[in-house]
Amino acid sequence: MIVLETQNLTKQFGGLTAVNAVSMTINQGDIVGLIGPNGAGKTTFVNAISGLNPPTSGKVTFFGEDTTGLTPEQMCKKGLSRTFQIPSPFPKMTAIESVMTASIFGNAPGVVKDPVQHSREMLDFVEFPMAEDVLSEQLNTVQLKRLDLARALASHPKLLFMDEMASGLSEGELSDIMRILDKISRKGISILMIEHIMQLIMAVCNRLLCIQFGTKIAEGPTQEVANDPRVTKAYLGSAD
């Protein structure tokens, strides 16, 4: 089943075309990696779909329904959650309160009977390393990202966008993230993840989408894309 489809999605900032006519699809159960050089337009692309910064033109279809230009809260209610590249917490709320916002107001308002319990489960699920009543403003970047993930999951998404979840992790810690990703995927949630750590991408993604200068340069199974010369040239560079 097709979860998400974009057709010629375009986003312009003044004269700059940050995303240029990108079409792609995500199928049920996919873990899609979105890669591309810095400033390629990945975050912008995700923002345009999730409603934070609506697209200039093009079309977004979510489970067969045209959702172009819907607001983030509408998208959330339809089952699309996301995390932020630059962590974006509720500074004066405790960790559990932050997660509760999503369990109460997210995609499944009626389903969650006990939001407190549910939020606690979510924090456990993402292996949040701190106490649940720590104030968000006291967390460091990595902890915040974990919290952000718990919040995104608490709203019962069908599709999850993750913007650079693994940045700042050491190789050892990558395995934690992989484990969590695996758990998420096993819940039947499809994932689109923006990531620069190739090690992680190669390990978990079944498909890749690579954009450069806002334009799609490759889409397909992971190995195929990773070996695509255009991708190597544009993204992986001489490092690989």
Add this chain to the structure above:
Amino acid sequence: MLLEIKELDAGYGYLQILRKVSLNVDKGEYVCIVGPNGAGKSTTMKTIAGLISPMAGSITFNGEEITGLPAYQITQKGIAFVSEEMNLFVNMSVQENLLMGAYIIRDKNVQKERLEFVFDLFPRLAERKTQLAGTMSGGERKMLAIGRGMMSDPTLMLVDEPSFGLAPQLTASVFESLEVLRKTGVTIMLVEQNVTTTLSITDRGYVLENGKVGLEGKSSDLLNDAYVKKVFLGV
């Protein structure tokens, strides 16, 4: 000895993070600090840069005691800091940000030279000279932050997680540019998560855990250390 840290205690408010941390860096050396999240790597850097005043211990730079000096004086003494959060001037253009990096240099010509040096290093910045820093992508900002740090022609550069959020190609080029920098005689102290890469490019390393220095030694030795392998590389 260019930088000598003795028994440093530091933290935030009443919360102590660093406990008796001692490190030293020789002129021209390329030193790294690695360690798990929350170990206190950034705290160490911030303390050296003067953004946090230490609770105890001493820091000497070039034989001169700089413990507790305010950040701007430390910068004037030749230490540049590229922070994890980047701390860019979001409403200024790329070029203005870079020029601010050369704030302590008064000579216009030297400023220009530095600017060209940085633009050579990061052509993307040259392309986006007039864009506001606040509208740049995450990776672009990182480049700008490093570029700004280089503008003051420092003796010692403290670089906190430069690869954070950078595409592989750029990560490589950032490390390359640090290498170039080092060849020009700049001493570099690097904090990184990517232990393998870090230890393979630096001369010497410290492993920080729970605010204490756990191990230290030549990078190549650390890379082969069983403990490091187990904890950081998940091997």
Add this chain to the structure above:
Amino acid sequence: MSDNLKDKIAWMKSAKGITILGSIFLALFATINSGPYVLVNTIITGGMLALVSTGLTLMLGVLNIAMFAHGEFFMIGSLSAYYVFTPISNYTAMHPDSFLVTWGPMVAIFTSMVVGAIAGIIAEFLVFRPLRKRAAENWVMNSFLLTVGLSVLLVNLHQLIFGADFKGIVRYWGGMPFSFADVFISRDRVISFCLSAFIVFLFWAFMTYTRTGRAIRAVSQDATGAQIVGINIETIVLMTISLSCALAGVAGGSLLFMYPSYPTMGLEPLYMAWFVVILSGLGNILGAVAGAFMVALLKVVTVEYVGAGWDFVVPSILIMLILIFKPSGIFGSEVRGVLDT
């Protein structure tokens, strides 16, 4: 060529373009419809507003202080100008050939600037610095409340020390009013307009081209970043506050001929300055100047076509409308700062 044209059309369609073109159109219309005095009054009033608002912009944009006591520094300026100018004018009444006839007012206005700056420095040491040292969090709201307290304090100290009576002067510079196109303007107005234009220009040049000016802007955007590049923030903050208060003070001093000094005189200039600053967007000096002329135009046109007293209602409604469409002000940057969280 066509690209150029496209850019121009895009500019015209932007909020900036629409408001600027709209203002010009409105000004032209009113001038043709009613007479050149509309234009002249707008320019003169705008110049005075610019002086009051640039100081406020500085406070807001650089230090993130939503200054509520700006009018009180205006009051301090006018009070000191009064005490300096009164003996001077008594002297010149006896000695009409003295150089003080021309330079006396300048002395008074200059004093108001210096006293304003000193008052600002005192405020920084006694009020703002202790707050900054103690708690950085919630700075915007806490510092705002602090300025509310400061405002009440200064108003009532004025009353306790200097009394509540109105302290005014007849004029700064004597002589016939200037006249062109059947519009008469007093010398005081013309000279204080020129003075404010000059000061605003100097200030703008200072902020844009000098090292210190750039440092001030840097601190406004990221204090840690500023420290990292070697800026001593304490000095910059001190300087910014004194500069802002000096601007308010010199505005009060140079407008003494119009606004006699009394304890609660600050509210009106405060309102006006806030109108301008919010309309034009925070921390943008040239924007504030343009905004000052727009607000002046709105005031003048409202008086002309709606009636006196409405020059409060109509502009505020219009500014609200503009804010609805352009939330960060006409010349405001899209990048969010501390003040809008």
Add this chain to the structure above:
Amino acid sequence: AGKSIAVGVLGPFTGPSAQTGEEFKASVQMAMEAIDYTVGDYKIDVVWVDSQSDPAKAAGAYAEAVEGKGIQAGVLNWHSSVAISVMDVAAQYKVPHMFGFGASEVVNQKWQADPEKYSYWGGKGWPVPAKLEKNYVEALNNAVKAGIWTPKKKIAAIYGEDTDWGRSAGGSYKKALEASGWEIFAEEYFPATQTDFYPLLSKFKKAGVSAVMGTSTSPAALTSFVKQFSEVGLKSVLVASGLGWIGDWYKMTGPASDYVLDSIPQLTTPEAQQWAKDVKAKVGFNPSPSAGGLSYDGIRMFIKILNRTYEKYSVLDKESIHKVMVEEVNTGQLTYGKKDGAIIMNEYKYTPETMPDMVVSSDAYFFPILQYKAGKGSIIFPDVWKVKEFEPKK
């Protein structure tokens, strides 16, 4: 020994009208010092009741003065809005209060709705503006009739501060002007804090008005108006009612005030001039005949009432004072005039018909119209007091 009575003085001692408060204070202190704070064998304690120009705070402060400080009577007040709320407090505690200046019609309406209850709010110190302000129009019309002045067009503009005072005065100009065949070009009210009148005056100038009439109690506004009037080159007659109520007005307007019409009780008697000098020596600014002078007369009349009460009942308390107020003051028996040393008006006299206002006429409470030149005013109206003819601006 040891008998004393506390008297409340209600005024805006802080806030935007604090200058009026200071004038009140100076007047009361001087009047009291003159009698050494004694009436009969009573010592008078003066209690300052700060209205802060706010009806809510004034009511609280007044009640506190009654209960906490035990005031038995009150005098003065400046704002109509304060009068409305404090009237109820005075009635509640049955404390007689005299000579409040809250002038406008609301006060009269409220008073007349229940004269019994509000008998504690005694005669006002200022009549509704309509009774005084129409005189300007009469003076001007007389000048036209006498051929001294030939206005180009019979068009007038009305301005005023946007307060109860400004609006009711403006309303009375309008009525009187329209009744005598003038056309009103505009009626403009501005906030009392406004000081920039160029746009307004330019508009008047363009319309070619022959008379500009208005008032403000705000020194900043009115002096600016007068100055800018001459700066923009308007050639019409200017009525700036209340300019002279500002003690130091000439220091602010200078020659711009030449030819301006004002209605102001002059400090004609030697006592009055002595009083002005004394005040200046005491507080450092020239008092205004209106706020300072009238309040001086008000408090002195009040002292007269106290003396009378003491004479009649040998006690000074709220009941006895109220009785005298109702029986003798409001009936017109007890008046206060030049023979008692009044410095401003010929006579302050209340009658049941005029209450809560006083009798307004040229031998009682009256503001003559005068015209300024070089800072000095000469009476041009009424004819009986006239020292000079009206002189149009050239």
Add this chain to the structure above:
Amino acid sequence: METTNTVQSSPAWGTLLGKIGFNPAGILCVFLLMALPFIPPFNQEYLLRWLIYAAFIATLSVGFDFTSGYINIVNFGYAAVAGYGGYTSALLAVNLNISPWIGIFIGGANAAVLGLIIGMISLRLRGIFAACLSWFFGLALMGLATKLVWLTRGPLGLRTPRMFETESNIPFYYLIIVLLILTYVICKMVVNSKMGLAFKAIGQNMDAARTSGINPVFYRVFNFTLSCALAGILGGFYGHYYGILTPEVMHTTKTVEVLAVAYIGGRGSLWGGAVVAFPFIFLMEIIRSTLSHLPGLNLVIYALMLILVMIYYPGGFSHFFDVHIRQSKNKILRILTGNA
């Protein structure tokens, strides 16, 4: 009066009271307020007047904190909204002879509409911009009240009938205390429900709140509407108690009074301002009346207090209470504050 900070820790004593935001100490306060008119020296009418004014400001500060403490927008035109409600009720009473008892609620409803409008037009604005928008809105309202003389009589003042035809202040006192408690309970129940979480979320981070599925439009507008409705009712009370309305009641300085009380009381607590208003306003009045020969000195002291509190205790009284009393080792205090 207040109980819990976070939603999950439900109070140990009486859930019903807990739901409406009272703990034993709060109940004690309420009883105290109820009994106050019979306890000397407060049985004196003039002190009742102060109490009424204090309760008026206290109630306004609760409504004000409901917006500023939760969705983080300072409604700088709050007094103007209150005045608008007051004028509505007064005009109905004067022109249509509608009883003030009905009028104040119509005034509240009318102010709610205004709140709806302010909420809608300030939607895209954040922080200081939204505050300024509501400020300008307030200024415009005050301007209209001044200029529409045919309707409001402008500065001439609109005389309004009083709610009780009695000289005594006691009925007014109980009325305002009831309004205070109702306002507090309503606001508290709202913020203790899931709505409170939504308010906090959009107040602290709009983007994150939206991606969690919170519709900021609804919650922001709802918040403004409710707090403005409360202000409108209070404005009606003001008019029908003092018997006069002038545009001055809408002045920024009135908002500043409310704001000072709310902040000294502690942001985001609702009860802080309500508790602090009484001693604070009393203190000011006492200083004013004992130092009446130095007019303005009380305001100098007021200003100094505000400055000192902001510098040395920016969390305000509620924060102080939470840190030093609620979490104190003293058992009695803990029982009183419902933390036993």
